[in-house]
Amino acid sequence: MNPAARRELFERLRAANPSPRTELVYASPYQLLVAVVLSAQATDKSVNLATARLFRDAGTPARMVALGVGGLEDYIRTIGLYRTKAKNVIALSRILLEEHGGQVPAEREALERLPGVGRKTANVVLNTAFGQPTVAVDTHIFRVANRTGLAPGRDPLEVEQKLVKSTPPEFLRDAHHWLILHGRYVCLARKPQCPRCPIRDLCRFKDKTRDV
Secondary structure, three states: OHHHHHHHHHHHHHOOOOOOOOOOOOHHHHHHHHHHHHHOOHHHHHHHHHHHHHHHHHOOOHHHHHOOOOEEEEEHOOOOHHHHHHHHHHHHHHHHHHHOOOOOOOOOHHOOOOOOOOHHHHHHHHHHHOOOOOOOOHHHHHHHHHHOOOOOOOOOHHHHHHHHHHHHHHHHHEEEEEEEHHHHHOOOOOOOOOOOOOEEEEEEOOOOOOOO
């Protein structure tokens, strides 16, 4: 996709959704971090259902640590891999208290040292909580970037690097949200909704669908 088409793509996505936001519900950078950790291999909807009660009772690192692994498991049993996630959330909460004054760091290296936090999770937190121009490449963004020709790559890191390099700066902060929502609701994995796609004519995908 050439620069003009790339700019037009983002202009259209911005026109359709001027202020894109994550669908995870949170009230602080810490709650966002926990929600993203819990969302691995789970839907945002399932995470929101669990965290609505969890964050009411344990919405800070101190309260989470006081809850303990067993206590946290009771809140998140409906989420996949809940036992491992409970251990990671309690461990990262303890590290935040001991090393960061209970605050979520705004640096990638510090975030990625936390249990359960990889590059994708760090990118989400840096972008959504701190407004940094990062792109967290999940399965939706990986699919959209490759299918449309926006930023084809063999793995998430290659796609991320291409998106960061080629996306016009004015769109970079929100690019993550636009692309993930587009992949979640329009550019579906099994049957993309091409007839109602706002970027259909820009897309390089050869097998466009004719009906929804």
